[in-house]
Amino acid sequence: MFSYPFWVNDFDRVRDHRQTHPEVAEIFKYPVAFWYGAKKGKKAYTKLESSLKRFLNRTAPQLPYFVMYNLPNRDLGHYSRGGAESSMDYLIFLEEFCKGIQGHKPIVIFEPDALPHTTHMTPTDAQYRINLIKEGIRTITDNSDCLLYIDIGHSNWLSPEQAGELLNSVSNSNVRGFSVNVSNYRTTEECMKWALKVSEYNEDWHFVIDTSRNGAGPHGNDWCNPPGRSLGIPPTCDTGNEKCDAFLWVKIPGESDGTGNGGPRAGRFWGEMATELVNNRYDT
Numbered sequence: 001m002f003s004y005p006f007w008v009n010d011f012d013r014v015r016d017h018r019q020t021h022p023e024v025a026e027i028f029k030y031p032v033a034f035w036y037g038a039k040k041g042k043k044a045y046t047k048l049e050s051s052l053k054r055f056l057n058r059t060a061p062q063l064p065y066f067v068m069y070n071l072p073n074r075d076l077g078h079y080s081r082g083g084a085e086s087s088m089d090y091l092i093f094l095e096e097f098c099k100g101i102q103g104h105k106p107i108v109i110f111e112p113d114a115l116p117h118t119t120h121m122t123p124t125d126a127q128y129r130i131n132l133i134k135e136g137i138r139t140i141t142d143n144s145d146c147l148l149y150i151d152i153g154h155s156n157w158l159s160p161e162q163a164g165e166l167l168n169s170v171s172n173s174n175v176r177g178f179s180v181n182v183s184n185y186r187t188t189e190e191c192m193k194w195a196l197k198v199s200e201y202n203e204d205w206h207f208v209i210d211t212s213r214n215g216a217g218p219h220g221n222d223w224c225n226p227p228g229r230s231l232g233i234p235p236t237c238d239t240g241n242e243k244c245d246a247f248l249w250v251k252i253p254g255e256s257d258g259t260g261n262g263g264p265r266a267g268r269f270w271g272e273m274a275t276e277l278v279n280n281r282y283d284t
Contacts, residue, residue, distance in 0.1 A: 002237050002245040006031040007062035014269050021271035023278040024254060030234045032249045037070040045096040052100025065107035071114050079258030079266040087132050094136050098143035108146045109250055112182040115166045116153035134170040141174035149179040149208050154186045155194035164201025177206035183251040185218040185229055199243050212249035224260030230280035253277050
């Protein structure tokens with residue numbers, strides 16, 4: 001069975017929220033993902049390498065898990081817009097990330113929503129993005145031993161055929177597989193069924209599911225801070241299926257999806273939402 005030496009971090013940056021919303025402490029009993037982008041400039045990339053080395057040396061032999069989220073025109077200019085200023089900057093960023101994780105084998109989730117977003121782009125822009133994603137993936141697999149999962153959205157976005165074709169257009173033999181439901185709310189059961197169908201398009205693929213906020217399932221098609229949601233199954237490698245490597249908390253529970261439904265800007269921790277997720281938690 002797949003196993004992973006999860007490292008649990010007690011997030012200092014939500015300390016202020018704990019005073020007003022003590023329930024958030026429940027979230028950080030579990031390992032949550034670390035999301036990585038970078039400010040422009042060579043100096044920032046160099047700091048990324050050195051900070052990662054210090055970080056991983058401190059957590060060893062346990063390992064955090066990471067999310068690469070720095071593709072140019074990230075989120076197509078929506079709530080989580082940003083990313084590297086150019087393709088060249090982006091590839092340098094990935095190279096520096098790989099230098100920082102040398103000697104370790106962490107889980108890395110690659111660019112949430114980036115591939116599914118190509119279905120909303122012009123053919124020319126979509127192909128440009130696919131080519132860059134493919135080169136970025138090759139950069140990571142050529143320069144590190146990480147367990148790389150390419151994000152492919154969720155079951156309410158793409159058909160298994162669409163997902164399989166997109167993944168095959170960018171993947172290589174050193175990719176571990178793909179991630180599903182990142183920052184979304186589809187149920188674990190629904191995700192499992194869909195991901196198993198996607199995995200039929202490459203027999204070597206495994207997958208991970210983001211279960212951070214899916215305990216109550218989706219709220220219709222509302223993906224931006226929908227009310228009444230719940231924490232899902234805590235991070236574990238005990239998934240009940242050999243193709244599914246892990247359930248992970250990729251989206252940090254309590255971080256806003258954007259300014260919809262009264263939330264702060266994307267990525268900001270929102271104590272009220274975190275409290276609701278904890279209080280609505282199902283015994284799963």
